[in-house]
Amino acid sequence: MTLGIGFLFLVIVVFGVFGIISIHRLKNDADKILKNNYETLVYNNNMLKALERLPADSLAFTLFENNLALQEKNVTEPGEKESTVAVRQYFERIRINRNDTVALAGIRQSIQLINDLNQEAILHKNQNAREGAESAATWMTIIFTVLALIAFTLVVNFPGVISNPIRQLSAGISAIANKNYSKRIHLSQQDEFGELANAFNSMAEKLDEYEHSNIARIRFEKRRIEAVINNMRDAIIGFDEKKLVLFMNSVAETLIGLREKDIVGKYAPDLALHNDLMRTLLQDEPRTELEIFADGKKSYFVNERIEVRNEEERIGEVIVLRNITPFHELDEAKTNFIATVSHELKTPISSIKMSARLLDDARIGMMNKEQQELLHSIQDDADRLLKITSELLNMSQVETGNIQLKIQAASPESIIRQAVQAVQFQAQQKQVSIKTDLVASLPEVMADTEKTSWVLINFLTNAIRYAPEASVIEVSVSRKKDKVSFVVRDHGIGIDEKYLPRIFDRYYKVPGNYEKSGTGLGLAISREFIEAQGGNVWVESAIGEGSKFGFDFPAIV
Structure with a gap:
């Protein structure tokens, strides 16, 4: 770097000094021609013009006198002084006698001689200036050629002096970045690059030791x-x-x-x-x-x-x-979809039920036995679909947290009576009797009567479905310390004990004969309704001994 910058500085200094000297020489030559010779020609021409008006014009004497005085001060060439003195002598004669023709002729001859001397000097000095310029151009060409050759040599070789070590250092750094700590740089230069290469090798050696240590x-x-x-x-x-x-x-x-x-x-x-x-x-x-x-x-x-x-x-x-946000979003989308579909299905299902009821009316027309069986099948399927959509709507309310509860003091007897009345017709069709057992002087409970009756209806419907024909289903309400317990007991086939922990899970159906009907939502909705009111749901069952489904509410003291 020092060599390259030093060479550039040398080129600038040499060209600068030589150029300044050449310019000064040319300037001096031009000044000599202008001052020494050209001005003399101007003075002489002015005197010749004044000489033409000397006899008649008194101002011409003054003009001639002034230019002659300037010429006398600007005598530079050999022989010019004698001619200038002669002009002065002839001019003094004219002062005395303005019509002295000999003096006038002598002035013109002397001035012409002075002009000839200065013109010859101008030619001579111009020739000298040209030769000086050519010499300067020659020397500058020589110096430029020598310096250009040196610069070309530096251009060809100097980048390599800089780039080759940098290239090796760059390759070494890339190797270190790729965790190749065995990389070394070998430079024979005794300069900054050599010192940098030695420092790099020391660093790589330490990194290699560190990389292979346990702590690394x-x-x-x-x-x-x-x-x-x-x-x-x-x-x-x-x-x-x-x-x-x-x-x-x-x-x-x-x-x-x-x-x-x-x-x-x-x-x-x-x-x-x-x-x-x-x-x-x-x-x-x-x-x-x-x-x-x-x-x-x-x-x-x-x-x-x-x-x-x-x-x-x-x-x-x-x-x-x-x-679990993605799962939560999927569950919310599923809930919204179920709610929308269930809501939209209720209207056509209700229409189907209404149409089936009208068809069953004798006033519309008589049907044969096969048609009545088909109509009853349609009515049963419509009831089942309506029940399923109602359960789905209730479940969507549960999942979205939009359960509408109207909690108030309620009598356990009224809740039992409302539920039993709702399933009485279904029980009669299967010849199942419902027996109620109410303890006297039961306290009231804080509950939503409609939602609580719905839970009891669900328990009773399941009991009727799985109870044998001509059997008894028992509904009881009793007080256990500070709680009021509602229980529905049937004498059906019972449920295996291993399935009881999941009986209240959503969409869960007990394997086997229990999967014939239902959505698996009824018991899950029942638990949500009861727990939302501050109660708890439970089940007891065994194979061959029937099942007991119940829930407890805190008693109003």
Whole structure:
């Protein structure tokens, strides 16, 4: 770099100095021609013009006198002084005698001689200036050629001097970036590039040692685990056994509103004092679902706590917020679809029932036995479809949280009576009798009479469906301490004990003969209705012993 910049500086200095000298020489030659010779010609021409008017014009004497005085001061060429003196002598004679023709002729001859001398000088000096310019041009050409050859040599070789070491250094850096720590750079130059190559080799050697050490492997595995955790869609927070924060991924940062670097090593309960979500996550009681508004939208998460143990020793805990928003959105779309379809189906089904009822009226016309059987089948199917759509609508209310409850003090007797009346006709068709057992002086309960009767009707309908013909179904209400218990008991085939834990799940049907009819929603809706009113539902059953379905409400004291 110093060589290249120094050469450029030398070129500038040489051309500058030589150019300045040449320009000054040409300027001096031009000044000599202009000042020494050209001005003399001007003075002489002015004197000749004045000489033409000398006898008659007195102003011409003054003009001649002034130019002669200037000429006398500008005598530069050999022989010019004698002619100038002669002009002065002849001019003095004319002052005395203006008609002295000899003096006039002598003045013209002397002036002509002066002009000839200066013209010859101009030619001579012009020739000298031309020769000087040609000499300067020749020397500048020579110097330019020499410097151009040197510059060309530098242009060809100098980039290589710079680029080759840089290219090797670049290749070495790329190799290091690709974790090839065995790469070395070999430069024989004893300059800055050589020093840089030695420093690079020392760095690569240290990195190679570090890469193959155990701590490097541990840190690599740690970075890989951190990358996996950070790229998960679930929020993850890790604590040690003392509840100090160990790590938190980017999803958790967004939800909690804290940065990992700001809270690592801090006591989690202290953070929970000023952060609602952190406080919720640290609570011991389980939370089935969390609704969190973050990043401009509402999301749903399930809180899971994983205890980390090393053999038998507890060494920490991990809280995982699993993102269930997509499933929640699908479930909501399904609920809306079911609600819409069920609502739209109720009108045509009601129309079918009305039409079937009109057809069954003798005033419309008589039907034969086969037609009556078909009509009754249509009526049964329409009733079943209407029941299914009603259950689906009720379930959509349950899933969207839009259950409309009218809770007030209600008499258990009135709830039982309303439910039994609703299923009496169905029981008579199967020759099943319903027996009610009401304890005297029962307290009232806080309940929605319509929804509670619907649950009892559902229990009774199921009991009638699975009870043997000519059997008895028992409906009882009793008080158990501070609760009022409603029970429906049948003497049907019963339910295997292993199916009881899921009997109230949505769309669940007990395998076997129980799958003949129904949607699997009735019992699920019943549980939602009862629990929404503060009660609880239960079942007891065994194969061959029938089933007992019941629910309890707190008694009004």
